[in-house]
Amino acid sequence: MADTFAAASEDAVRTDREGGAAHGASADLVVGLALPAKDQDAIANAVESTRAALSDFAAGLRAVVVHAGATSAEPANPADPVQIVPMPAPPGVSAEAATSLQGYADGFRAIVNVAKTLQARACAIIGSDATSIDRNWIAHLAGPVLEGGFDLVSPCYARHRFEGLINRGIIYPLVRALYGRRVRNPFGPDFCLSARLFERVPAATGQPARVHPVASLVPEAIVTGMRICQSHLGVRHYPSPDDAGLSVLLTQILAPLFSEIERRAAFLQRVRGSQPVEEFGAPAYLPEQPTGTDVSRLIESFQIGTRNLQEIWSVVLPPSTIVELRHLARAPATNFQMQDELWARIVYDFALAYRVRSINRDHLLRAITPLYLGWVASYALKPDNTSAEAAESIVERLCAAYENTRPYFVARWRWPDRFNP
Amino acid sequence: MWDQVGQTLNESTVRVVSRIASLLPGILALAIAIIVAALIAWLVATILRRILRAIDFDERLESWGVHGVAEWSPSHSATVLVARVAWWGILLLGFVLGLGAFDATLSSQLAFNIFAWVPRLVVSVVVILIGAVVGRYLARHVLLEAVNMNLQYARVLSAGVRWMIMTLAVTMALDHLQIAPGIIHLAFGILFGGIVLALSLAVGLGSKELVRSSLERESEKPFVEIEEPFRHL
Structure with missing residues (x-):
């Protein structure tokens, strides 16, 4: 049976390259590790967790665990309902890229291609460190799809207040305000997709495609009216950090996010307010660790940006925003507070500048780094930001600011020339 | 009379x-x-x-x-x-x-001269345009990189890159037009060298304290690094 799945896995690559028909093998659930696992123990952990989770579902279900890092299928007991297959390496992906965000996107596509080939009912994709996985993870991710009829299960994590800051400050509030659904982690990285949804994931691998498979996932599900829910998965362990630097990281995240907004512009203009999505599991909050929060370097980065990037920012931001930023740069560290509405307008302005190509897109996205660091400093200095639970209410206020500022974005989107600074 | x-x-x-x-x-x-x-x-x-x-x-x-x-x-x-x-x-x-x-003779001569000179002029203009485009792009790139690295003299670096590229482009264009080539070569050497020297001095003097403090930091670095509390992903 393992050979059959290995053949199916190889077929997935061939199907991907040639656009051919799917193979005859099948599975109910595909669990894929999108990034290379640290060691065999991590893979064994994923397999055991999948096996344990399967016992929670209806009898007779079969699952396949797809992972990178092996060259051939491990010998397995044909009677075992959980089989392991190596992930087909996307052509043209370097070893360095395999651990980056681009590597995750390529792994994501490869796993989805395996799921398509195996005609799976559900496809769970794990982007966190494989050591995070336990029985509950798989059950909470796959359960709503296999048994609840949902099309997309998005994750919620127990995090410290200073973790996942790009998501807290940009991705979550922006997606919520523009698409109208409160999906806590639109970029995952741990998801479960129904067959209906993963059939819509773009198949191209290897080259950075115009449609990013991860960034387009939640928007696709919302726009096509699919059923979305989110599961509380608990603590997430992170894979090895990307050494590329914050500005590169922001570029890699914001480019597909803004491109997706451009693609969905017609839908976005009809959205009003935001609706919660169904949740499974209970939210958990990590106890606060006694770490110092020295934000002086963040504020310094913001001030250096304000001094040097006026020329670029003035192409993107209206004069009133520039004036507010100058005032903020002069404020003492104790009073350093970037208003939520100001930050929301800045993000909207960058999304608009990305659309109209006011300046080179790579430069545009790099120019947001000092502003983002200013927001992080402001977020860290909020007097009520004392615990992970309190941080949630701060993010909630930020989301409200994004939603209140939404008409500004829509107006500028429709008539960019009228509002040009 | x-x-x-x-x-x-x-x-x-x-x-x-x-x-x-x-x-x-x-x-x-x-x-x-x-x-x-x-x-x-x-x-x-x-x-x-x-x-x-x-x-x-x-x-x-x-x-x-x-x-x-x-x-x-x-x-x-x-x-x-x-x-x-x-x-x-x-x-x-x-x-x-x-x-x-x-007039056939005059206009032919004029047209011949213009036609002979136009390609050189066009090439020179193209060289300057390319220099302006590349200079602007690289200057902005350097500026953003320097700002994101928290360098205080980011604008000096950026302006230096821009002027170096523009100087190179203009010199190439004038040389191509054969306008006072001797002076152009000399002026280019002086200007280009001057810009590089000015940049070196600016960076060198500006980063003197930075290098010293980083060396001091390295020597006083504790064995266990304090983890940055902020995780962006």
Whole structure:
């Protein structure tokens, strides 16, 4: 049976390259590790967790665990309902890229291609460190799809207040305000997709495609009216950090996010307010660790940006925003507070500048780094930001600011020339 | 005597008027050539613009990694830039051809000289344009990188890069036009060297404290690093 799945896995690559028909093998659930696992123990952990989770579902279900890092299928007991297959390496992906965000996107596509080939009912994709996985993870991710009829299960994590800051400050509030659904982690990285949804994931691998498979996932599900829910998965362990630097990281995240907004512009203009999505599991909050929060370097980065990037920012931001930023740069560290509405307008302005190509897109996205660091400093200095639970209410206020500022974005989107600074 | 003066004046006037009269058909022909060239240029530019828009030329250029052109272009569109270059090129050609309607020897010589000089001029202009585009792109890139690395002298670095590239481009253009090559070479050496020296001094003096403090930090570094509390992913 393992050979059959290995053949199916190889077929997935061939199907991907040639656009051919799917193979005859099948599975109910595909669990894929999108990034290379640290060691065999991590893979064994994923397999055991999948096996344990399967016992929670209806009898007779079969699952396949797809992972990178092996060259051939491990010998397995044909009677075992959980089989392991190596992930087909996307052509043209370097070893360095395999651990980056681009590597995750390529792994994501490869796993989805395996799921398509195996005609799976559900496809769970794990982007966190494989050591995070336990029985509950798989059950909470796959359960709503296999048994609840949902099309997309998005994750919620127990995090410290200073973790996942790009998501807290940009991705979550922006997606919520523009698409109208409160999906806590639109970029995952741990998801479960129904067959209906993963059939819509773009198949191209290897080259950075115009449609990013991860960034387009939640928007696709919302726009096509699919059923979305989110599961509380608990603590997430992170894979090895990307050494590329914050500005590169922001570029890699914001480019597909803004491109997706451009693609969905017609839908976005009809959205009003935001609706919660169904949740499974209970939210958990990590106890606060006694770490110092020295934000002086963040504020310094913001001030250096304000001094040097006026020329670029003035192409993107209206004069009133520039004036507010100058005032903020002069404020003492104790009073350093970037208003939520100001930050929301800045993000909207960058999304608009990305659309109209006011300046080179790579430069545009790099120019947001000092502003983002200013927001992080402001977020860290909020007097009520004392615990992970309190941080949630701060993010909630930020989301409200994004939603209140939404008409500004829509107006500028429709008539960019009228509002040009 | 007054008769002689009057006669001479009459002859001069006749000569001037006849010269002007002989030039009039040429001017008319030149005007017609320019108008026809303008019409053709407008037609070609319109067709070019439509074709380039139909094939998403701006987006393709962006996806090929050519960013500077669109930034420098009018309306931030490489399509508009190509259309305008075609428009002006055809208009210039019409003007030069229109000159042929004047006195054969003079205009031929003039046209020959212009035609011989135009390619050099065009190449020089193109070199300067490329220098401006590349200089602007790299200067902005350096500025952003330097700011994101928290360097205080980011703008000095950026301006230095821009001026170095512009100096190089202008020197190459003037050298190509054979305008005072000796002076150009000397001036280029002095200017380019001066910019590099100024940059080195600026960076060297500016980062003296930075290097010292980083060395001190390295020597006093504790065995266990304090983890940065902020995780962006």
